[in-house]
Amino acid sequence: MRLLMRLLWKWSQTNSKSNSRPQEEQQSQQQLQSQQQLQSQDKLTDNYVSNIARLQTIYKQCSDVVFRPFQIGDTTTASIIYINGLANQETLGELVLAPLMQGKWTMDEGLSSLIENALPVSQVKLLQTLGDCVEQLSNGNTVLIIEGQRQGISIAIAKSDKRAIEEPQAESVIRGPREGFTETLTVNLSLVRRKIRSPLLKSEALTVGRYTGTEVAITYIEGLALKDLVKDVISRIKRIDIDGILETSYIEEMIGDKSLSPFPQSLVTERPDVVAANLLEGRIAIFVNGTPFVLIVPINFFSLLQSPEDYYDRFIFSTVTRWLRYVFLFISMVLPSLYVAILSYHQEMIPGSLFFSIAASRESVPFPAVVEAFIMEIAFEALREAGVRLPKQVGSAVSIVGALVIGQAAVAAGIVSSPMVMVVAITGIASFMVPHYAIGFSLRIIRFPIMLLAGVIGLLGVIMGILAVLIHLCTLRSFGVPYMSPVATVEQKDLKDILVRAPWWKMNTRPSLTINNNIHRQPSKPDVYDKQDDQ
Amino acid sequence: MIEKGKVGAVQLCMIMYPTIIATAILSLPAMAAEKAGRDMWLTPVWAMLAGAAGLLIAIQLNKMYPKETIIEYCDRILGRVFGKLVGFLYLFFYIHISSIILKEYGNFIIGNFYFKTPMLVIVSSFALLCIFTARGGVEVVARTASLVTPIAFIVLVAVLVLIIPDLQPTNMLPIFEHGILPSMKGSFTVQAWYSEFFILSFLLPYMHKREEGMKAGAFTLVAVMLTLVFVNLVSLMLMGVDTKYYNYPLIGVARTISVAGFFQHLESLIMVLWVAGTFVKLSMFLYACTIGTSQWIGLSQYRIMALPVGFLVVLLSVWGQPRLQELDHLFETVIPYYLLMMQIAVPLLLLLIGLMRRPSK
Numbered sequence: 052m053r054l055l056m057r058l059l060w061k062w063s064q065t066n067s068k069s070n071s072r073p074q075e076e077q078q079s080q081q082q083l084q085s086q087q088q089l090q091s092q093d094k095l096t097d098n099y100v101s102n103i104a105r106l107q108t109i110y111k112q113c114s115d116v117v118f119r120p121f122q123i124g125d126t127t128t129a130s131i132i133y134i135n136g137l138a139n140q141e142t143l144g145e146l147v148l149a150p151l152m153q154g155k156w157t158m159d160e161g162l163s164s165l166i167e168n169a170l171p172v173s174q175v176k177l178l179q180t181l182g183d184c185v186e187q188l189s190n191g192n193t194v195l196i197i198e199g200q201r202q203g204i205s206i207a208i209a210k211s212d213k214r215a216i217e218e219p220q221a222e223s224v225i226r227g228p229r230e231g232f233t234e235t236l237t238v239n240l241s242l243v244r245r246k247i248r249s250p251l252l253k254s255e256a257l258t259v260g261r262y263t264g265t266e267v268a269i270t271y272i273e274g275l276a277l278k279d280l281v282k283d284v285i286s287r288i289k290r291i292d293i294d295g296i297l298e299t300s301y302i303e304e305m306i307g308d309k310s311l312s313p314f315p316q317s318l319v320t321e322r323p324d325v326v327a328a329n330l331l332e333g334r335i336a337i338f339v340n341g342t343p344f345v346l347i348v349p350i351n352f353f354s355l356l357q358s359p360e361d362y363y364d365r366f367i368f369s370t371v372t373r374w375l376r377y378v379f380l381f382i383s384m385v386l387p388s389l390y391v392a393i394l395s396y397h398q399e400m401i402p403g404s405l406f407f408s409i410a411a412s413r414e415s416v417p418f419p420a421v422v423e424a425f426i427m428e429i430a431f432e433a434l435r436e437a438g439v440r441l442p443k444q445v446g447s448a449v450s451i452v453g454a455l456v457i458g459q460a461a462v463a464a465g466i467v468s469s470p471m472v473m474v475v476a477i478t479g480i481a482s483f484m485v486p487h488y489a490i491g492f493s494l495r496i497i498r499f500p501i502m503l504l505a506g507v508i509g510l511l512g513v514i515m516g517i518l519a520v521l522i523h524l525c526t527l528r529s530f531g532v533p534y535m536s537p538v539a540t541v542e543q544k545d546l547k548d549i550l551v552r553a554p555w556w557k558m559n560t561r562p563s564l565t566i567n568n569n570i571h572r573q574p575s576k577p578d579v580y581d582k583q584d585d586q
Numbered sequence: 587m588i589e590k591g592k593v594g595a596v597q598l599c600m601i602m603y604p605t606i607i608a609t610a611i612l613s614l615p616a617m618a619a620e621k622a623g624r625d626m627w628l629t630p631v632w633a634m635l636a637g638a639a640g641l642l643i644a645i646q647l648n649k650m651y652p653k654e655t656i657i658e659y660c661d662r663i664l665g666r667v668f669g670k671l672v673g674f675l676y677l678f679f680y681i682h683i684s685s686i687i688l689k690e691y692g693n694f695i696i697g698n699f700y701f702k703t704p705m706l707v708i709v710s711s712f713a714l715l716c717i718f719t720a721r722g723g724v725e726v727v728a729r730t731a732s733l734v735t736p737i738a739f740i741v742l743v744a745v746l747v748l749i750i751p752d753l754q755p756t757n758m759l760p761i762f763e764h765g766i767l768p769s770m771k772g773s774f775t776v777q778a779w780y781s782e783f784f785i786l787s788f789l790l791p792y793m794h795k796r797e798e799g800m801k802a803g804a805f806t807l808v809a810v811m812l813t814l815v816f817v818n819l820v821s822l823m824l825m826g827v828d829t830k831y832y833n834y835p836l837i838g839v840a841r842t843i844s845v846a847g848f849f850q851h852l853e854s855l856i857m858v859l860w861v862a863g864t865f866v867k868l869s870m871f872l873y874a875c876t877i878g879t880s881q882w883i884g885l886s887q888y889r890i891m892a893l894p895v896g897f898l899v900v901l902l903s904v905w906g907q908p909r910l911q912e913l914d915h916l917f918e919t920v921i922p923y924y925l926l927m928m929q930i931a932v933p934l935l936l937l938l939i940g941l942m943r944r945p946s947k
Contacts, residue, residue: 396699397854399850399851400851400852400854402850508700508707509699510699510854510858511695511699511700514857514858514861515711518730518861518862518865521730521734522722522726522730525719525722525730533729535729535733538732539728539729539733540594540729541596541597541600541732543596
């Protein structure tokens with residue numbers, strides 16, 4: 052009885068705790084919000100001292116914010132405010148401080164004459180509120196506050212530390228452009244703009260994240276992307292209320308249709324040419340400042356299986372590569388399961404001579420095939436993960452140990468059979484043949500439940516596992532576009548870019564599900580597909 | 587309308603083709619051989635009439651009530667009380683037929699591959715997959731069918747092609763030994779499958795372009811006829827009139843295949859074919875049951891009905907026909923009349939009543 056009482060008491064305690072905590076959080080959040088609103092609404096006044104004092108309270112305990120008071124033309128007091136490291140200090144001295152301090156300027160003619168005559172800087176903006184000041188400072192610009200003036204001036208002389216444009220590591224090609232995105236949003240947008248020079252390329256800017264205030268750009272080509280889709284994407288991103296966005300994956304998970312699915316519903320790429328190609332097919336790209344990875348929506352399953360190089364190589368070669376990729380995609384999903392199922396339940400399917408050699412190699416193995424498969428597959432996954440995380444100097448050690456332990460020694464010790472090592476190796480290679488890392492990973496995860504099914508009810512289990520995956524894929528949608536389109540929805544015109552890679556002179560129509568009306572790539576060249584249209 | 591999805595013409599073919607042939611190709615040759623003997627390969631040609639009738643009736647009824655399934659227009663044609671009564675009959679009919687399909691599946695898997703696995707495990711795991719598909723709605727049924735049907739078709743063609751070296755065309759002779767009558771008689775069993783074309787009445791209301799329904803249906807009808815003729819021909823040329831002694835002649839065909847001394851014992855391929863085909867068929871039937879039940883009750887959405895209806899189908903399949911022999915007996919005696927009545931006769935009656943009532947409005 053006593054125990055029960057104590058339990059009840061504890062329970063009520065934890066309950067009250069969990070009740071009170073959100074309230075506190077809410078209060079602090081409200082405080083923060085009201086503060087922020089107050090600041091952004093507060094207007095700058097003609098009282099120079101109070102303006103500076105208010106800005107100083109906002110940036111209390113921010114050691115990297117610099118307030119530098121000086122005199123304009125020996126008569127007027129002014130201050131420049133900037134964030135150390137974000138603003139370009141040399142240019143600041145040359146273009147702002149020097150002309151203002153050395154010149155004989157008076158403030159009688161107002162701010163505009165000062166801007167027109169005294170500031171040799173191309174981008175200058177007038178600021179009305181404290182909020183504007185804070186925003187400009189965060190962007191790396193310098194704010195100039197002058198005695199007796201109701202407006203501040205923002206001077207755009209931000210310095211940015213940019214990484215050089217390099218070839219993306221994860222998406223390398225033999226033939227094709229070798230540039231990749233960097234961490235800077237403006238550079239990334241300019242890379243796309245250099246490829247698509249039409250003014251119809253639009254990019255809308257949003258800010259997401261309460262603390263990080265991350266810039267997000269939604270890029271599309273007007274007239275190609277569906278208007279409703281653009282609106283939908285923007286509204287979904289606007290709905291995000293989070294403390295910070297550090298990578299595109301935050302947005303990917305927050306706006307995806309079914310985040311619980313193991314299959315990615317948006318394409319992630321580091322390559323400007325991939326983004327350009329997708330924009331031309333009416334898709335929408337989402338750029339996030341601070342990461343080289345760009346999100347492309349909506350996609351279908353097959354866009355995850357296409358490499359940019361498919362379009363740069365000759366079409367016959369690309370077509371054959373695609374078929375090879377489809378075969379190995381299937382292999383990476385089911386080969387171990389098929390091996391387990393046939394070995395455990397359908398031995399009659401194996402031709403006699405092969406069966407004897409497999410049986411001989413399995414003679415000393417103590418485990419059933421399914422356990423053996425699990426051991427090997429998990430070991431392989433561990434090796435792969437270790438290979439990614441380890442510093443480069445140790446990497447070769449892992450591969451040697453892996454090859455020896457997993458391959459030769461395990462077989463010699465009689466823990467696994469050599470055919471199983473082969474199966475696992477082929478599966479591993481197959482899963483890396485998929486051009487996009489994300490989809491390769493989902494296929495590798497799915498392999499495990501199917502292997503279990505194969506071990507329990509053999510080939511029937513494998514078939515049912517594949518059917519279950521298919522059903523799941525068929526229910527998925529990415530921003531309204533069926534995931535298995537155009538194959539499962541039988542859009543005959545679009546199959547030319549799925550089953551084969553048609554030569555460019557045949558690729559006259561854009562994918563029909565993302566494009567509304569502007570369907571022809573080569574409007575001056577009507578071809579066979581048009582005739583079907585007319586009927 | 588509680589179904590918001592749409593189906594294209596090609597997707598319609600992809601659903602209907604396995605819906606007819608999936609169960610037919612396995613047991614049909616034996617049944618046809620029993621009645622028609624050497625002329626068994628002709629039976630699908632005569633039986634095509636039933637398919638054409640089912641197709642035409644479904645299309646005509648759909649023209650009268652373009653956006654409704656049979657459950658809905660029953661009410662409009664027969665009035666509320668009689669309409670609900672006939673609607674209930676159809677619900678029972680489709681649930682019953684689904685349970686028979688499921689039972690056939692279970693019998694085949696257990697009889698040929700998994701001798702010791704309990705029937706309930708085999709049947710319910712498969713039913714679960716189909717329930718998920720039916721739950722997703724007509725679009726998911728259509729999409730899965732469009733992916734699965736080509737695979738099943740390729741497997742079927744592979745089996746039929748690989749067996750060619752072992753065939754003996756002389757088994758066909760003499761043609762029309764006892765006149766044309768035996769093949770006509772044999773076709774009576776075969777028409778049971780063809781009459782399932784009437785399930786189109788659950789698909790036609792959701793087509794993108796309704797006028798394409800007739801073309802797609804007719805195309806499927808011919809494809810089904812050709813497939814069945816080929817399957818019957820292959821069984822006949824390989825096993826002669828002895829086909830009738832097999833439960834599943836196609837398994838016998840696959841067992842005989844031996845190419846290059848490597849491809850042997852391809853029974854498992856038949857399992858792939860059968861599971862894939864039956865999956866589409868049962869998904870379609872379960873979808874019909876699900877949406878039919880929801881429409882009959884008047885629900886605002888049908889997804890929640892999928893699991894209960896599926897559960898009922900699993901129960902019925904386990905209780906309904908405990909043994910293979912009983913199921914076979916059912917196929918030889920009751921099923922042809924049962925299917926003919928529910929899928930041709932009653933709809934024809936509905937159509938006539940509908941036509942008579944129309945001018946008075």
